[in-house]
Amino acid sequence: MKKKRLIPVVLLRNGWLVQSKEFKRYQNIGNPMSSVKRFSEWESDELIYLNISRDESFDMRRDDLGHPNHHTLLDILADVSKVTFMPITVGGGIRTLDDIQTRLSLCADKVSINTQALADPNFIYSSSREFGSQCIIVSIDARRIDNQYVVMGDGGREITPHKVKDWVKKMEDSGAGELLINSVDRDGTKTGYDIELLDEVANAVNIPVIALGGVGDFSHFAEALSETNVDAVAAANIFQYMDQSVFLAKNYLVDRGYNIRKIFNRK
Structure with a gap:
């Protein structure tokens, strides 16, 4: 039986690792390179690295920290490749096939596409044809409005005309290899996943679904x-505030009989 995956998410905003709440409030919580290194050492199955910056300004404004103060996303990703030994999905700012190629050549095993899929659904078809559906993840930000789940655009700010149950099927048909489903309503609330949303999506498609938002x-x-x-x-915030968080989460699930990959050095 195929094992389930446990995936930390790193949110990068203008050079900082951030904690997000409802796509509105962002708290700087550290250096994104250090976090990636820790997750790799803690035997994460994968990592999702999302650039949620609203512009191209990357500056931690903390040269005293002793870490490289990179000013472009690509420079950051080049350094990420040096400290990680796990598959990485990179998302944010992908608009062209060249953007995908660049990320794959630096450190990414997969890419996550959100805004460009909404702007041009045919881009998912072109991407999957060029690079293979196995490395194309479509990220979907969803919100419950008038008792139905709606796809949100512009970083969760804009209501699109797409219903989630229709959009996920369209993305599957266009060649997406996986779906990353993020609940805007649950983001950063610590109240748990939107189970109804996840159930609706998982029952609508035949490709892997990654849950995000609310842990x-x-x-x-x-x-x-x-x-x-x-x-x-998948989750972001919960993994940032305790030592060995991925290790502890895996042990929690393994001890309760869930079919996930065990920690390598666990007896």
Whole structure:
């Protein structure tokens, strides 16, 4: 039986690792390179690295920290490749096939596409034809409006005309290899995943679905794995505030019988 995946998410905003809440408030919480290195050492199955910057300004304004103060995303990704030994998905700012090629050549095994899929759905078809569907993830920000799930654009700010259940099927048909489903309503709330949203998506498609948004306790991972057919559970904030967080989360799930990859040195 295929194992489920546990995936940390790193949110990069203008050079900083940030904590997000409802796509509105962002708190700087550290150096994004250090976080990637820790997740690799803690035997994460994968990592999702999302650039959520609103512009091209990358400056930590902390030269005293002793870390390189890179001023472009590509420079940051080049350094990421030096400290990680796990598959990485890179998302944010992807508009062309050349953008995908550049990220794949630097450190990415997969790319996550959101805004460009909404602007030009045919881009997913072109991307999957060029690079293979196995490395194309479509990221979808969803919100519940008038008792139905709607796709949100512009970083969760804009209501699109697309219903989630229709959009995910369209993306699958266009060649997406996986879907990353993020609940805008649950983002940063620590109240758990939107189970109804995840269930709706997982039942609508035949490609892997990654759950994101709302985790505040390890039990929320277990809830999504028990009550939906998602292939992976992902989170950002919860992994940043405790030592060995990925290791502890995996142990929690393994001890309760969930079919995830065990920690290498666990007896």
